[in-house]
Amino acid sequence: MSRTLWFVVPVHGRIELAAICLRQLARTCDELAEHEIEASAVIVADRTNLRDLRRQAGNLIGIPATGRPGRFAAIERRNDFLSMRFNDGIQLACDPRFNSRPADFVVPCGSDDWIDYRILLELPQNRTVFGFKRMSFVREDGKQITRSFVNYRGGCGIRIYPRALVKALGYRPADEDRRRGCDTSILFNVTRAVPELQVEHRDLHDRQIVDWKTAGANVNSYRGVSIHTREVQDDPFAELAGVFPERSIAEMRAHYRR
Amino acid sequence: MIATPAYGRYRVTSDRAFRDHDPGSEFVARLDTAHERRAVRRRAIELLERIDFGLESALYVMPKGWEDSAETLGRSDEDRRLSSLERRVEA
Numbered sequence: 001m002s003r004t005l006w007f008v009v010p011v012h013g014r015i016e017l018a019a020i021c022l023r024q025l026a027r028t029c030d031e032l033a034e035h036e037i038e039a040s041a042v043i044v045a046d047r048t049n050l051r052d053l054r055r056q057a058g059n060l061i062g063i064p065a066t067g068r069p070g071r072f073a074a075i076e077r078r079n080d081f082l083s084m085r086f087n088d089g090i091q092l093a094c095d096p097r098f099n100s101r102p103a104d105f106v107v108p109c110g111s112d113d114w115i116d117y118r119i120l121l122e123l124p125q126n127r128t129v130f131g132f133k134r135m136s137f138v139r140e141d142g143k144q145i146t147r148s149f150v151n152y153r154g155g156c157g158i159r160i161y162p163r164a165l166v167k168a169l170g171y172r173p174a175d176e177d178r179r180r181g182c183d184t185s186i187l188f189n190v191t192r193a194v195p196e197l198q199v200e201h202r203d204l205h206d207r208q209i210v211d212w213k214t215a216g217a218n219v220n221s222y223r224g225v226s227i228h229t230r231e232v233q234d235d236p237f238a239e240l241a242g243v244f245p246e247r248s249i250a251e252m253r254a255h256y257r258r
Numbered sequence: 259m260i261a262t263p264a265y266g267r268y269r270v271t272s273d274r275a276f277r278d279h280d281p282g283s284e285f286v287a288r289l290d291t292a293h294e295r296r297a298v299r300r301r302a303i304e305l306l307e308r309i310d311f312g313l314e315s316a317l318y319v320m321p322k323g324w325e326d327s328a329e330t331l332g333r334s335d336e337d338r339r340l341s342s343l344e345r346r347v348e349a
Contacts, residue, residue: 062320069322073318073321073324075318076318095312099325101325
């Protein structure tokens with residue numbers, strides 16, 4: 001395979017939801033492999049969360065404390081600063097001092113996100129970051145889904161960075177001490193470090209990225225992201241059929257029914 | 259590319275929060291040089307030490323089989339260190 005890509009996924013709490021999203025991420029990686037993109041992920045969490053995730057998601061999750069590998073890489077880091085955990089993951093993905101096969105591209109994302117692999121088939125070149133403006137949010141009760149347009153320079157928080165761009169910041173592009181706004185911090189710092197950086201948007205459809213909300217657990221609640229909403233529908237699972245695998249949809253439907 | 263500031267370990271010395279850090283708390287950051295100088299001068303923070311900070315301070319494990327396949331793919335050390343994409347960006 002000619003190109004490699006790693007997702008960077010910090011996890012804290014919401015273990016059952018995170019496990020479903022990581023299983024879906026594994027399916028996304030499988031689809032990318034069919035298209036000559038070798039994809040993996042690194043999970044960044046404290047010891048307790050990694051252990052709990054391993055119980056839920058099994059062999060997907062490595063355990064650093066015992067050296068037991070999983071399908072995805074894992075980093076044990078305290079939960080103090082979200083941005084530090086993004087930096088850890090990006091560094092493990094891309095820094096040849098730690099990874100003998102550093103990823104060509106890195107995609108920071110949330111542990112409550114689904115990504116349609118099709119938006120990752122085109123990858124950025126030179127001084128370019130790909131971002132995405134169209135996405136969907138699912139309400140905390142699982143009974144409503146938006147069609148949203150995040151009209152920021154970088155789009156929503158999920159972006160594709162070539163390794164060379166994060167190398168410019170020692171492979172740790174986010175401010176280390178941020179608890180929120182980490183995606184913005186990464187883009188801001190990369191923009192400062194890389195002259196003539198371009199941000200291009202690669203949108204395919206409204207369901208290309210899905211963010212699953214949980215009551216009381218999100219920095220930005222469903223109501224909080226309503227400024228981006230263009231339309232809402234009442235059955236998220238029916239809306240996502242045909243975009244994401246039936247198995248993932250069934251798992252998530254069961255999660256929201258509990 | 260523009261050089262990035264060095265890491266520092268800081269303590270908040272004023273009675274007001276600094277970048278969301280509470281008074282008296284310590285934090286690690288890579289502050290812009292001028293920003294750091296101003297904050298230290300007005301006694302908002304104290305620089306405790308310059309540090310190397312990174313993944314060295316965390317435990318990690320790679321994906322199963324990821325590094326084994328480096329040999330299979332036949333990537334040279336040089337390829338691993340500097341992809342053609344990086345060369346183009348650095349040019």
